[in-house]
Amino acid sequence: MLSRAAATLARTARIGAASMRAPVAPMSATAAGSETYYPDHGPVEDPEEEPRFLEMVKMNFDRASKYTGFTADMLEVMKSCNAVVRVSFPLRRDDGSIEVIRGYRAQHSHHRLPCKGGIRYSDEVDLQEVEALASLMTYKCAVVDVPYGGAKGGVSINPRNYSDHELELITRRYTMELRKYGFIGPGVDVPAPDVGTGPREMSWIKDTYTMLYGMDDISAPACVTGKPLSQGGIQGRTEATGLGVFFGTREFLENKAEMERVGIAPGLKGKTVAVQGFGNVGFYASKFFSEYGAPVTTIIEYNGAIHNPDGFDIEDLKKYHVKEGTLLGYSGATKSWSAEDALEALGVECDVLVPAALERQIHKDNAHLIKAKIIAEGANGPVTPFAEDKLTEMGAVVLPDMLMNAGGVTVSYFEWLKNLQHVRFGRMTKKWEERFRRTVLDELSKNGSKAMAADEERLFISGPSELDIVRSGLEDSMTGAVAQTIKTASEKNITYRMAAFVNALDKIEVTYREAGITLG
Numbered sequence: 438m439l440s441r442a443a444a445t446l447a448r449t450a451r452i453g454a455a456s457m458r459a460p461v462a463p464m465s466a467t468a469a470g471s472e473t474y475y476p477d478h479g480p481v482e483d484p485e486e487e488p489r490f491l492e493m494v495k496m497n498f499d500r501a502s503k504y505t506g507f508t509a510d511m512l513e514v515m516k517s518c519n520a521v522v523r524v525s526f527p528l529r530r531d532d533g534s535i536e537v538i539r540g541y542r543a544q545h546s547h548h549r550l551p552c553k554g555g556i557r558y559s560d561e562v563d564l565q566e567v568e569a570l571a572s573l574m575t576y577k578c579a580v581v582d583v584p585y586g587g588a589k590g591g592v593s594i595n596p597r598n599y600s601d602h603e604l605e606l607i608t609r610r611y612t613m614e615l616r617k618y619g620f621i622g623p624g625v626d627v628p629a630p631d632v633g634t635g636p637r638e639m640s641w642i643k644d645t646y647t648m649l650y651g652m653d654d655i656s657a658p659a660c661v662t663g664k665p666l667s668q669g670g671i672q673g674r675t676e677a678t679g680l681g682v683f684f685g686t687r688e689f690l691e692n693k694a695e696m697e698r699v700g701i702a703p704g705l706k707g708k709t710v711a712v713q714g715f716g717n718v719g720f721y722a723s724k725f726f727s728e729y730g731a732p733v734t735t736i737i738e739y740n741g742a743i744h745n746p747d748g749f750d751i752e753d754l755k756k757y758h759v760k761e762g763t764l765l766g767y768s769g770a771t772k773s774w775s776a777e778d779a780l781e782a783l784g785v786e787c788d789v790l791v792p793a794a795l796e797r798q799i800h801k802d803n804a805h806l807i808k809a810k811i812i813a814e815g816a817n818g819p820v821t822p823f824a825e826d827k828l829t830e831m832g833a834v835v836l837p838d839m840l841m842n843a844g845g846v847t848v849s850y851f852e853w854l855k856n857l858q859h860v861r862f863g864r865m866t867k868k869w870e871e872r873f874r875r876t877v878l879d880e881l882s883k884n885g886s887k888a889m890a891a892d893e894e895r896l897f898i899s900g901p902s903e904l905d906i907v908r909s910g911l912e913d914s915m916t917g918a919v920a921q922t923i924k925t926a927s928e929k930n931i932t933y934r935m936a937a938f939v940n941a942l943d944k945i946e947v948t949y950r951e952a953g954i955t956l957g
């Protein structure tokens with residue numbers, strides 16, 4: 438029996454679903470809460486088939502709910518998507534032709550506001566994909582104690598097929614559409630980069646939004662994160678997701694007891710790493726692994742993969758990749774796979790595999806090829822539930838997306854706070870801290886302590902920069918969340934994905950309950 442609050446929520450969802458069934462004409466939009474109606478796809482009918490992304494997330498949610506004590510009503514509230522918008526608008530292309538562009542945004546949960554999550558430009562984007570990604574954002578934010586509900590948006594284009602001018606037109610118009618339907622604003626919904634977008638697109642979004650609403654709202658630049666520094670961005674956001682993947686994986690690997698429990702030799706140093714996707718997340722994860730002693734021996738892109746048993750010079754390889762548009766032909770590689778065979782490289786010999794490209798890359802047909810004992814999910818949803826079962830059976834462990842790639846949203850949160858407080862972190866205290874430390878050193882030397890070498894003294898005295906503060910906050914968030922996940926996994930004897938889910942649901946339930954929504 439549904440309680441009154443649950444019945445109201447269910448009724449709202451039904452009304453939403455009905456309004457969404459109306460055909461969507463170009464230049465129109467629909468906003469509603471629905472969880473069974475996906476205009477671009479029907480439900481999965483054959484249970485033997487790999488689920489689509491949204492079903493995949495729901496399947497994991499359902500599995501995890503069994504380890505919570507929550508009522509079916511409460512679980513339903515936490516699972517369902519609160520609102521979605523689908524927009525279409527015309528683009529005049531550089532050659533004068535007109536093309537209709539489709540965009541989406543889903544706000545999975547309003548239990549905390551604003552909603553938060555990236556914007557993806559890819560021709561694979563559809564409503565079920567943004568809903569799946571938005572729901573992962575809700576759980577991810579809870580895992581790292583970032584006080585947001587989850588959202589995600591996307592525009593269904595391959596950005597490689599559009600000029601810079603066309604991409605700017607698309608981004609600005611999409612921003613206006615989002616604003617029209619209440620899907621962007623510093624206190625409502627705050628986008629960020631995802632696949633196919635970066636600081637440049639965030640800058641266009643910020644400019645469009647502040648041009649229209651900046652006069653009335655001094656905090657308008659907080660409408661989006663991942664901006665360039667000159668546009669109100671923060672030091673350390675660009676590399677935050679990759680660095681978070683590194684911090685998270687290191688934390689697992691350095692945990693002796695846990696590595697013994699899962700049968701893996703502890704320690705980061707000397708572990709070999711393979712990375713799929715050499716974009717923002719994959720590049721920075723590779724950079725930090727190799728800088729801290731874990732050579733990256735294989736890199737896989739959609740159009741080819743390369744290998745070197747001694748590891749790559751990541752910065753040098755990046756320069757080559759940007760210039761050539763492919764990894765193939767790089768002089769430092771000892772082996773390569775062509776575009777057609779690139780996925781085979783997922784089965785390469787290595788200790789850690791970091792899928793950092795797209796969802797559903799490791800699935801029921803290739804999971805058996807994986808040799809890595811640790812799969813650290815840089816991407817959202819790269820391992821299907823069937824593949825995870827197979828990997829677990831094979832003795833591998835999956836470090837889940839909602840934990841491992843939470844570094845991006847964590848630093849986005851810091852950027853949003855910086856924008857709201859209108860001052861760079863550390864600006865008010867840096868000199869005070871330096872004076873304090875100078876006094877400590879002077880007192881120590883008066884009392885006969887040995888003097889430090891000049892560079893050690895400079896390091897000791899200098900107050901933290903914005904980057905120092907951001908990195909410290911990121912590391913603390915990641916290590917804290919990993920510790921919580923390990924604790925729940927070992928107490929309940931469940932996988933890390935289930936443990937991260939359970940921790941997220943526990944925190945979200947508290948927010949609902951203490952807001953007065955008690956169900957069942």
Ligand SMILES: NC(=O)C1=CN([C@@H]2O[C@H](COP(=O)(O)OP(=O)(O)OC[C@H]3O[C@@H](n4cnc5c(N)ncnc54)[C@H](O)[C@@H]3O)[C@@H](O)[C@H]2O)C=CC1
Pocket residue numbers: 555630631632633634678713714715716717718719737738739740793794795796815816817818842843845846
């Ligand atoms: N950018 C961020 O801060 C965050 C990104 N993520 C997730 O990480 C993943 C990657 O995102 P970004 O690095 O930002 O995107 P990106 O667009 O910078 O890079 C993606 C890379 O993957 C490559 N790629 C695409 N399909 C591939 C395939 N089938 N095989 C191999 N490589 C392929 C692309 O060529 C590109 O180099 C996505 O799942 C995204 O949702 C998650 C958290 C935050």
Ligand SMILES: O=C(O)CCC(=O)C(=O)O
Pocket residue numbers: 553554555556574577627628629630631662663817842843845846847849
């Ligand atoms: O930085 C953010 O706000 C969101 C990043 C993102 O889209 C993700 O974590 O998947």
